[in-house]
Amino acid sequence: MKLRIISLVLPILLLDGCRKQEQQSNSMTSAIDRDTSMQMNETAAIVQNPFFVESPLYMNYPQFDLIKNEHYLPAFERGMAEHLVEIETIASQMEVTSFENTIIALELAGKLYARVASVFFAMSSAHTNEQIQALAQQLATEIAAHEDAILLNRDLFAKINNLYEQQEFLELDEESKRLLEDYYIDFIRAGAGLDVDEQVRMKELNAQIAVLETQFSQNILSEVNDLAIVVDTREELAGLSEARKDAAAEEAAERGLNGKFVIPLLNTSGQPTLVRLQNRNLRERIHTTSLSRGSRGGEFDNREILSDVIRLRAERAQLLGYANHAEYILENQTAQNVAAVNQRLGELTPAAVANATREASDLQQIIAEDGQNFELASWDWDFYTEKLRVDRYDFDVNQLRPYFELNNVLQKGVFFAAEKLYGITFQERTDLPVYQEDVRVFEVYDMTGATLALFIADFYARPSKRGGAWMNAYISQSGLQGTQPIIANHLNITKPTESEATLLTFDEVTTMFHEFGHALHGMFSNVEYPSFAGTRVPRDFVEYPSQVNEMWATWPEVLENYAVHFASGEPMPAELLAKVLSTQKFNQGFSTTEYLAASIIDQALHQLNPEQVPLAEEIMDFELEALETSGISLEAIPPRYRATYFNHIMGGYSAGYYSYIWSEVLDADTVDWFKENGGLLRENGDHFRNSLLSRGGSEDAMQLFRNFRGRNAEIAPLLERRGLN
Numbered sequence: 001m002k003l004r005i006i007s008l009v010l011p012i013l014l015l016d017g018c019r020k021q022e023q024q025s026n027s028m029t030s031a032i033d034r035d036t037s038m039q040m041n042e043t044a045a046i047v048q049n050p051f052f053v054e055s056p057l058y059m060n061y062p063q064f065d066l067i068k069n070e071h072y073l074p075a076f077e078r079g080m081a082e083h084l085v086e087i088e089t090i091a092s093q094m095e096v097t098s099f100e101n102t103i104i105a106l107e108l109a110g111k112l113y114a115r116v117a118s119v120f121f122a123m124s125s126a127h128t129n130e131q132i133q134a135l136a137q138q139l140a141t142e143i144a145a146h147e148d149a150i151l152l153n154r155d156l157f158a159k160i161n162n163l164y165e166q167q168e169f170l171e172l173d174e175e176s177k178r179l180l181e182d183y184y185i186d187f188i189r190a191g192a193g194l195d196v197d198e199q200v201r202m203k204e205l206n207a208q209i210a211v212l213e214t215q216f217s218q219n220i221l222s223e224v225n226d227l228a229i230v231v232d233t234r235e236e237l238a239g240l241s242e243a244r245k246d247a248a249a250e251e252a253a254e255r256g257l258n259g260k261f262v263i264p265l266l267n268t269s270g271q272p273t274l275v276r277l278q279n280r281n282l283r284e285r286i287h288t289t290s291l292s293r294g295s296r297g298g299e300f301d302n303r304e305i306l307s308d309v310i311r312l313r314a315e316r317a318q319l320l321g322y323a324n325h326a327e328y329i330l331e332n333q334t335a336q337n338v339a340a341v342n343q344r345l346g347e348l349t350p351a352a353v354a355n356a357t358r359e360a361s362d363l364q365q366i367i368a369e370d371g372q373n374f375e376l377a378s379w380d381w382d383f384y385t386e387k388l389r390v391d392r393y394d395f396d397v398n399q400l401r402p403y404f405e406l407n408n409v410l411q412k413g414v415f416f417a418a419e420k421l422y423g424i425t426f427q428e429r430t431d432l433p434v435y436q437e438d439v440r441v442f443e444v445y446d447m448t449g450a451t452l453a454l455f456i457a458d459f460y461a462r463p464s465k466r467g468g469a470w471m472n473a474y475i476s477q478s479g480l481q482g483t484q485p486i487i488a489n490h491l492n493i494t495k496p497t498e499s500e501a502t503l504l505t506f507d508e509v510t511t512m513f514h515e516f517g518h519a520l521h522g523m524f525s526n527v528e529y530p531s532f533a534g535t536r537v538p539r540d541f542v543e544y545p546s547q548v549n550e551m552w553a554t555w556p557e558v559l560e561n562y563a564v565h566f567a568s569g570e571p572m573p574a575e576l577l578a579k580v581l582s583t584q585k586f587n588q589g590f591s592t593t594e595y596l597a598a599s600i601i602d603q604a605l606h607q608l609n610p611e612q613v614p615l616a617e618e619i620m621d622f623e624l625e626a627l628e629t630s631g632i633s634l635e636a637i638p639p640r641y642r643a644t645y646f647n648h649i650m651g652g653y654s655a656g657y658y659s660y661i662w663s664e665v666l667d668a669d670t671v672d673w674f675k676e677n678g679g680l681l682r683e684n685g686d687h688f689r690n691s692l693l694s695r696g697g698s699e700d701a702m703q704l705f706r707n708f709r710g711r712n713a714e715i716a717p718l719l720e721r722r723g724l725n
Contacts, residue, residue: 267467355589
């Protein structure tokens, strides 16, 4: 179950389901004709609402072709009502409290609620609309109250506490012991040990935070759509490919701006078009617009919301006995405390800034050699970095795109690497319904030929989809429930015109491999309890397997297999392949600095107590001061996300954006292990899968790493990779 933690991370994790228990009628006077009428009404409702019954499709795959907006609210209402009946049955039972009638029963509770939540929250990110957004706002407080009704149930906690204190006499296996301990910790961290008045305030805080978090995230999407860059003439787009110009014209036409060109904004501060655009004024307009999101005034301004969320989180943390929200969050991660995270970020910052400063000097020289006399600005960085890459390596990243056709990258790259390493295979399914025409579904088979999972691929950007890339699970693996995983990956690749092939940037290729690493983590799950399935691990560990999977994007055997020209079928020339590999450390000062800057902003905000939280009009000044204090305020390198469009920190990455670099220590050390042991070999994949990927959260995360690596992680491989040594 783990409701509070799940809702703060990703709605997909609400999938910990249950066996439905029918509510008992309070009336003793029902007649046969009334019973018959009720049965008919129930049957009609089930027919009308696909959530009311388990999907009859293969592996209980969601009935996307039947699900309509009007189905969500009734399903949530019934699902929450049934769930609370089940919870009350567990909490009030008169039998002697046991692991089976309490903890197992909790793991099996809330099936309908989980079923609708998994689809609704997936759609609120992947294919939203005004009705879904309005309902998300409405449900925010209701779901927060629902979770509080469980996690603050004093009778239920008394039973869990009793089992926790008696655990040495329960004869539990190791996974069951861990589950009991986790339930106890989750309830304590949710406020189960608070007095009645404190719990009342906790409920108020949770409700307010839930509403504000939802509004913040919706504002980000609205800002992206509202601030798309409109360009008047094709000439202004000089430097972009003809296909990209055509896509911009098509985007404009879809918005009713015939004859113009529209460049949509992506989630990060930097925008991909800045690499190629020759028009410096347009580059500046795009970049400054991107940086203004959420702080420019107007209906989508996020400054006040952010200030309120940070203050309320800090108050909640103090109510639970923690100094601040960061201390509360980090206690439950592998980092364990604020000092450890601050130390890691502080250790990496000076070397990253030094590298970035050297890179800036090189770029300023390129500007001068180009006959220009302006000072390098943030909107120039990508453009002149590409010029420097060409000059230094005789290598233009645009040369790569013809060799990175989407389907080749997916099937001959991502899938091929997984087939070689793990022995799994893929077959596309066109008989299962999808929620949008570009979405694809694949059945995944294990080495024995048995079905392992279903994989949903949703790669194209659209106005109804939030920015970034992510993985979610519609159904998670569980021995207890007898379920197999249904996993989805989402990217935001600009869709070309119908006559053009989808050609990816190198970053998009790497992102596809990264997200599939998350998918493998979910697919390979082999645990008993749904609370431990797949990616249900500490937030600063969850990025580790996905980052490891990025290594196969440039592994020669894999790259040679998928990097073929989309038109001629010719393989990427050996010399171009060599240049790809030779530039792996190029521009790492910039990449590390922009990432660390965002991580530092996240920590700075969440290490405040309630009285220290800046007011709305002070937020941007606070951000700048935090960066200056940390020695990472470089005007030419803004943070990857500014605070007002930092979607990560409204969900599972609050006080947790450091997780990527924290996980990368494990990742870099693991990549070294693969290289030392022969690389893309089945025995290597089997070892990684069996010792780590399949175990989910059923064991301590760092113990899983030690089980795989044979020792603790070392930081040297990361420093070498990023040029920080």
